[in-house]
Every structure is written in structure tokens, then in C-alpha cells.
Amino acid sequence: MSIQEFLSKHADLPKTDSVVYMEDADGTVFHSIDEAHKKGKHPFVTKNVKDTALADLGELGIHSKAEASKFIALVQFIYGVDVKSDKPTGRGRRTYSNQEKSNILAAWKKAEAEGKSKAEFSKETGVTYQTLFKWIKES
Numbered sequence: 358m359s360i361q362e363f364l365s366k367h368a369d370l371p372k373t374d375s376v377v378y379m380e381d382a383d384g385t386v387f388h389s390i391d392e393a394h395k396k397g398k399h400p401f402v403t404k405n406v407k408d409t410a411l412a413d414l415g416e417l418g419i420h421s422k423a424e425a426s427k428f429i430a431l432v433q434f435i436y437g438v439d440v441k442s443d444k445p446t447g448r449g450r451r452t453y454s455n456q457e458k459s460n461i462l463a464a465w466k467k468a469e470a471e472g473k474s475k476a477e478f479s480k481e482t483g484v485t486y487q488t489l490f491k492w493i494k495e496s
Contacts, residue, residue, distance in 0.1 A: 358416045367410045376406050453484075462496055465489065 358366075379393040379401045380386050387393035393401050419425050432438070453461070461484055468478045475493075479486040 358413055360417065363410075363413050363417060366413065370406060370410060377403055378406060379403055451483075458492055461489075462492055465493065 378386055378388050379390060381393065381398045381401055383398055385396075385398075387396065387401075390401075414420075414425065419428055461482060464482070465475075465478055468481075475489055476486055478484075479489050482489075
């Protein structure tokens with residue numbers, strides 16, 4: 358299996374809700390047991406989508422999380438891909454550079470002059486109210 362074939366075969370994996378699927382004796386894939394019984398041939402084998410993807414990665418020579426991590430880091434380095442997002446994910450802590458802080462404070466001064474509250478400004482920028490209040494106090 359090539360990397361292109363792997364990507365084509367597993368492109369929808371992050372979008373799927375169902376982790377398990379059925380496969381009949383001919384290799385036809387079914388995503389529900391009802392569909393398998395209506396259209397498939399017995400016997401059915403239940404498979405896990407992630408296990409199938411891991412087996413395919415094994416064919417590509419990636420057999421562990423450590424190897425996958427090294428491969429991903431190398432590809433990111435080669436292509437200059439930065440996986441960090443400006444948008445915080447979940448309840449994790451977000452750090453801001455000094456330039457970002459000064460830009461946000463400058464925007465706050467304009468918003469304050471227009472009559473916006475700190476709470477409104479915080480919602481618009483994604484900076485927590487507490488962080489904004491601290492920055493204003495420090496400046």
C-alpha cells in the first residue's frame with residue numbers, strides 16, 4: 358500500500374461516528390448489522406476501523422506511536438507545517454506573545470473609546486475577561 362492509497366482509504370476516518378463495521382466473506386463492507394444481513398453473504402466479520410488503519414500503517418513501515426510521531430514531525434519540518442492553531446481547543450491554556458498582547462490592548466483602547474465593555478470585548482477577541490483585566494492593570 359502506498360501513502361496515497363492509505364490517505365484515500367482512510368480520509369474519512371476522523372469524521373466517522375462508527376468505529377466498528379462488518380465485512381462479509383467477499384470483503385464487502387457494511388456499516389450496520391441490518392445492512393449486512395440484507396445485502397451481504399454470511400459469515401460476517403466485525404472489524405474496528407482504527408485497527409484496520411493501524412494494520413495499513415504497518416504495511417507502510419510504521420508500527421508504533423513513537424514511529425508515527427517521528428514521521429509526522431519530519432513531514433511537518435519538511436513542509437514547514439505548523440499544527441498549532443490560533444483557536445484554542447477546549448479548556449486548555451492559551452499563551453500570547455508580547456506582540457499579540459500589545460495588539461489586543463491597542464484594540465481594547467479603541468473599543469473602550471467606542472463604549473464597549475470588557476466582557477463584550479473579551480467575547481469578541483477570545484481573550485478571557487480575567488486575562489484582559491490583568492493586562493489592562495499591568496499596562
